Amino acid sequence: MLTGRVVGEVWASRRHETLGGLRLLIVDPHVVKDRATDPKTAALVVAADTVDAGIGDEVIVAYGRAGRSAIRRGHDIAVEAAVVGVIDDRSGPELG
Amino acid sequence: MYVGRVIGALWASRKETTLTGMRMLMIRPLRARRDGGRDTLDESDQVIVAADPIGAGVGETVLVAMGRAARSVLGSQDLGWQVAVVAIVDAMSLGDLPPVAFDPDGRLVDYDALPGGPTAGTTR
Numbered sequence: 001m002l003t004g005r006v007v008g009e010v011w012a013s014r015r016h017e018t019l020g021g022l023r024l025l026i027v028d029p030h031v032v033k034d035r036a037t038d039p040k041t042a043a044l045v046v047a048a049d050t051v052d053a054g055i056g057d058e059v060i061v062a063y064g065r066a067g068r069s070a071i072r073r074g075h076d077i078a079v080e081a082a083v084v085g086v087i088d089d090r091s092g093p094e095l096g
Numbered sequence: 097m098y099v100g101r102v103i104g105a106l107w108a109s110r111k112e113t114t115l116t117g118m119r120m121l122m123i124r125p126l127r128a129r130r131d132g133g134r135d136t137l138d139e140s141d142q143v144i145v146a147a148d149p150i151g152a153g154v155g156e157t158v159l160v161a162m163g164r165a166a167r168s169v170l171g172s173q174d175l176g177w178q179v180a181v182v183a184i185v186d187a188m189s190l191g192d193l194p195p196v197a198f199d200p201d202g203r204l205v206d207y208d209a210l211p212g213g214p215t216a217g218t219t220r
Contacts, residue, residue: 007128007135007190007191008135008188008189008190008191009188009189010099010159010183010185010187010188011185011186011187011188011189011195012159012183012184012185012186013186014150014151014183014184014186015150015159015182015183015184016149016150016168016169016182016183018168018169019159019182019183024097024159026099026188026190028128028135038129038130039127039128039129039130039138039140040127040128040129041127041140042127043098043100043125043126043127043140043142044098044099044125044126044127044128044137045097045098046097046098046099046159047097055189055191055192056191064163064164065164068164068165075164075168076164076168077165077168078161078165078166078168078169078180078182078183079097079161079165080097080161080162080163080164080165080166081097
């Protein structure tokens with residue numbers, strides 16, 4: 001699992017049928033700010049939305065079976081990651 | 097799951113038997129970059145290999161899934177394979193900017209400025 005910020009959304013009309021009707025969010029994974037590079041080393045993550053997250057929200061992303069369990073469409077779907085929570089507040093180091 | 101750009105195909109005639117007939121692409125995942133205080137997209141230096149049952153071409157932007165999700169689109173869980181293209185991306189939004197997409201030269205441009213294609217918001 002990881003946390004990150006929702007930076008956008010993906011639209012695809014040519015897609016596997018099991019992706020139909022899912023909202024796919026682009027999440028920029030958190031890194032410790034004083035180690036952040038520009039551009040970031042880590043790739044952006046795409047995750048299906050289960051909590052109505054919006055652009056700019058900081059979110060929690062689950063992978064694999066856990067992510068698909070949150071989507072509630074079974075496990076034979078073309079989705080591997082899901083946004084499962086919106087972060088209200090956090091402590092610790094500054095993240096970017 | 098990742099979004100990435102297809103940079104090429106690869107062929108391997110000597111491979112594990114469950115991989116017979118598999119179309120294999122090389123893909124660079126996208127990463128975030130700040131440009132003049134705004135979020136934009138960039139191709140990472142990493143290269144991943146993915147099976148492609150959807151029919152993506154070089155230069156197209158694709159959505160890639162891993163593990164069981166990937167094997168679901170390949171039709172069997174008993175394959176020696178982990179990564180697959182699950183969709184071809186029409187457009188991406190970034191913040192509150194209009195939808196963007198890569199043009200054939202790899203430049204990120206306004207989706208509505210590209211010739212052809214429906215408006216991005218109607219294709220989800």
